Amino acid sequence: xxxxxDHHAIEPATWLRQNGLRATHARIAIVRIxxxxxxxxxxxxxxxxVRSEGCDFATVFRFVSILxxxxxxxxxxxxxxxxxxxxxxxxxxxxxHYLICRTCQKVEPLDECVVERxxxxxxxxxxxxxxxxxxxxxxxxxECQKPGAKARxxxxxxxx
Amino acid sequence: xxxxxDHHAIEPATWLRQNGLRATHARIAIVRIxxxxxxxxxxxxxxxxVRSEGCDFATVFRFVSILxxxxxxxxxxxxxxxxxxxxxxxxxxxxxHYLICRTCQKVEPLDECVVERxxxxxxxxxxxxxxxxxxxxxxxxxECQKPGAKARxxxxxxxx
DNA sequence: TTCAGTGCAAAACGTTTGCAACACA
DNA sequence: TGTGTTGCAAACGTTTTGCACTGAA
Numbered sequence: 001x002x003x004x005x006d007h008h009a010i011e012p013a014t015w016l017r018q019n020g021l022r023a024t025h026a027r028i029a030i031v032r033i034x035x036x037x038x039x040x041x042x043x044x045x046x047x048x049x050v051r052s053e054g055c056d057f058a059t060v061f062r063f064v065s066i067l068x069x070x071x072x073x074x075x076x077x078x079x080x081x082x083x084x085x086x087x088x089x090x091x092x093x094x095x096x097h098y099l100i101c102r103t104c105q106k107v108e109p110l111d112e113c114v115v116e117r118x119x120x121x122x123x124x125x126x127x128x129x130x131x132x133x134x135x136x137x138x139x140x141x142x143e144c145q146k147p148g149a150k151a152r153x154x155x156x157x158x159x160x
Numbered sequence: 161x162x163x164x165x166d167h168h169a170i171e172p173a174t175w176l177r178q179n180g181l182r183a184t185h186a187r188i189a190i191v192r193i194x195x196x197x198x199x200x201x202x203x204x205x206x207x208x209x210v211r212s213e214g215c216d217f218a219t220v221f222r223f224v225s226i227l228x229x230x231x232x233x234x235x236x237x238x239x240x241x242x243x244x245x246x247x248x249x250x251x252x253x254x255x256x257h258y259l260i261c262r263t264c265q266k267v268e269p270l271d272e273c274v275v276e277r278x279x280x281x282x283x284x285x286x287x288x289x290x291x292x293x294x295x296x297x298x299x300x301x302x303e304c305q306k307p308g309a310k311a312r313x314x315x316x317x318x319x320x
Numbered sequence: 321t322t323c324a325g326t327g328c329a330a331a332a333c334g335t336t337t338g339c340a341a342c343a344c345a
Numbered sequence: 346t347g348t349g350t351t352g353c354a355a356a357c358g359t360t361t362t363g364c365a366c367t368g369a370a
Binding site: 055063 | 349350351352353354
């Protein structure tokens, strides 16, 4: 089994600058953690793993928010109600699905995505575009696709 | 288009007693609201609809928790991060999927479930049983299926 | 009558923000 | 050096619990 980092030859610092972000100590640490994890993490879990480097929770919160705005990290509503965060792999995969044990909470990532094919079908039949999914299917409905429709509503935390 | 209640000839009070629950004014009101909604609701939304009957938020919280323990209501991690609750239909359907507009938040329920077939395949290949899904796939792993494995861990709020 | 169920209010928790000090470009 | 970033700490909103009163069985 390969690790997620196999796909990421690019150094965190380089990757950050490529995306127009400053490469600070805290940010590099956070990217490393996200990069190394095979499963989405909560903000608390990320903080737990970077606190040793003197990184504050607020920094985790704000930086992950920035990554999500730039769509470099994907927010996932986990089945237990927690909100988790997953870095987007740079190998073409945009998301993953998981098999979670209700008893021991073990998580197994699944490579396959059965929904994609269905997603295309739904998009065709209902006239939606830009569909994506993590839990439920979501997209933009015909009315909202019309030019001049109200601006896309921000989801999640925003940055100052 | 039919309403969800088409499937529910049983009166809320009768249904509650059948499931070993007391039929109080507040509980009947909450069941009615859940029954009538085509989409999962947040606790705040449920409370909003029953507050006119003098039903407290804590009552909504505790009663929905009881229904979830008895698996009469299913908890859903919504894509916007909210936690929602959906009553289990008594017509064989155990869950639904939804098409959500990112712009106007409109929700369209989808009848089809493409994951079921996949779920069976996963269950076979990985030795899982009792799989279900709403966002991620979940089930019980081989180790936890062994007789004498540790008791099933409670999810979500518990009752006193 | 009795005890489960409820309302009220406070506690616990997670998320979000303001501000002064700090560090990268 | 200057502006974006950070740590600290407080403000929020939501979830959860304790306790005394109430009402269904």
